[in-house]
Amino acid sequence: MNIAIVGGTGKEGAGLGGRWAVAGHSIIIGSRDEERAKTKATELRERAQKLAIIGHTNLDAARLGEVVVLALPAIGLDATLRPLEEACRGKVVISTVVPLTFGGPRLFTPPPAGSSAEEAQALLPGAKVVAAFHHIAAHELSETDHPIECDLLTCGGDADAKAVVADLGKSMGLRAIDVGALSNAGLLEGITAVLATINRRYKLKNSGIKITGL
Amino acid sequence: MNIAIVGGTGKEGAGLGGRWAVAGHSIIIGSRDEERAKTKATELRERAQKLAIIGHTNLDAARLGEVVVLALPAIGLDATLRPLEEACRGKVVISTVVPLTFGGPRLFTPPPAGSSAEEAQALLPGAKVVAAFHHIAAHELSETDHPIECDLLTCGGDADAKAVVADLGKSMGLRAIDVGALSNAGLLEGITAVLATINRRYKLKNSGIKITGL
Numbered sequence: 001m002n003i004a005i006v007g008g009t010g011k012e013g014a015g016l017g018g019r020w021a022v023a024g025h026s027i028i029i030g031s032r033d034e035e036r037a038k039t040k041a042t043e044l045r046e047r048a049q050k051l052a053i054i055g056h057t058n059l060d061a062a063r064l065g066e067v068v069v070l071a072l073p074a075i076g077l078d079a080t081l082r083p084l085e086e087a088c089r090g091k092v093v094i095s096t097v098v099p100l101t102f103g104g105p106r107l108f109t110p111p112p113a114g115s116s117a118e119e120a121q122a123l124l125p126g127a128k129v130v131a132a133f134h135h136i137a138a139h140e141l142s143e144t145d146h147p148i149e150c151d152l153l154t155c156g157g158d159a160d161a162k163a164v165v166a167d168l169g170k171s172m173g174l175r176a177i178d179v180g181a182l183s184n185a186g187l188l189e190g191i192t193a194v195l196a197t198i199n200r201r202y203k204l205k206n207s208g209i210k211i212t213g214l
Numbered sequence: 215m216n217i218a219i220v221g222g223t224g225k226e227g228a229g230l231g232g233r234w235a236v237a238g239h240s241i242i243i244g245s246r247d248e249e250r251a252k253t254k255a256t257e258l259r260e261r262a263q264k265l266a267i268i269g270h271t272n273l274d275a276a277r278l279g280e281v282v283v284l285a286l287p288a289i290g291l292d293a294t295l296r297p298l299e300e301a302c303r304g305k306v307v308i309s310t311v312v313p314l315t316f317g318g319p320r321l322f323t324p325p326p327a328g329s330s331a332e333e334a335q336a337l338l339p340g341a342k343v344v345a346a347f348h349h350i351a352a353h354e355l356s357e358t359d360h361p362i363e364c365d366l367l368t369c370g371g372d373a374d375a376k377a378v379v380a381d382l383g384k385s386m387g388l389r390a391i392d393v394g395a396l397s398n399a400g401l402l403e404g405i406t407a408v409l410a411t412i413n414r415r416y417k418l419k420n421s422g423i424k425i426t427g428l
Contacts, residue, residue, distance in 0.1 A: 213354075
């Protein structure tokens with residue numbers, strides 16, 4: 001499957017792209033800066049043989065992707081996403097965006113929409129937004145020599161879109177768990193704030209979450 | 215240790231009380247209705263021999279407890295807690311309160327304070343409030359014949375109070391993980407909304423959470 005990763009030069013996006021490329025998907029790394037996208041794609045290709053990873057602008061990446069992954073900062077989402085509305089229409093869009101503010105009174109600072117995923121859905125009304133992958137540590141993703149010890153929690157309004165995301169999770173060895181409607185996205189984004197706090201407090205890079213009893 | 219459980223006739227409070235009693239603590243079940251508290255205490259005592267569990271009004275329970283556990287609904291917290299302010303002064307107060315609204319547009323509906331634990335801290339300014347135990351399924355707690363497969367996430371402003379809560383967790387076999395300041399309490403309360411969604415969707419009663427990589 002062709003997977004576009006908007007903002008894919010960052011750690012989380014590049015980590016997801018690397019894992020999916022190893023699993024046999026074709027990856028289009030998107031960036032505001034096309035050169036940076038091409039450089040990151042080259043870097044990821046060099047890690048392993050025959051990986052299908054290319055770099056483009058965010059807009060071209062979104063056009064080329066059958067699935068579009070948002071691996072962007074929460075701030076400035078509107079400026080980045082508005083130009084992609086047409087390119088994302090009808091597609092599964094995976095939001096990995098997490099609204100964290102370090103050093104403020106509160107670590108988790110969701111936008112007025114309630115979550116970054118809901119903000120993305122409002123900006124991309126024709127897309128099927130699924131919130132997922134936020135809480136899979138970039139550090140875990142980038143070390144492709146071992147399995148990721150973590151579950152994949154997803155939420156969104158479209159069951160078929162969630163099934164696609166679940167398959168993408170399975171292709172990197174993750175068990176997908178359906179956490180209901182997109183109105184629950186703030187809860188999943190908040191879990192990343194929990195893990196970021198644990199990482200800092202226990203000097204880790206890769207804490208994750210598993211659901212027990214399932 | 216003497217542990218008061220305000221609102222202890224509910225499933226979560228009674229489950230915690232039963233586990234702690236088995237671990238050797240003395241439990242005071244509190245209720246608005248003293249008779250209900252005494253009935254629940256008798257019921258819990260009958261499950262096992264020699265368990266130290268008594269019933270009282272919420273106020274008397276809070277006075278008797280060295281640690282006070284809030285096992286209350288999120289709605290009406292102010293009316294229940296204001297009369298307990300003096301009784302809780304200087305004590306470790308554990309908030310298990312979760313602001314969920316079923317059937318509305320959003321499952322997780324925190325109060326203006328950001329979380330029920332922060333609301334409790336504002337109502338009990340002399341207490342050391344720690345948010346914990348929300349996400350340990352009542353169903354898991356009540357079945358004392360097997361260990362609880364779940365981690366205990368805690369947050370709060372007082373490190374010593376969190377250490378007390380961690381010990382209380384250990385006494386029922388839980389690994390305690392420190393998730394920072396009380397401003398993170400909304401995140402922990404939100405995890406219960408995630409688990410409630412998973413329970414409903416997968417027809418479970420006892421989903422839980424484990425932190426990996428730690």
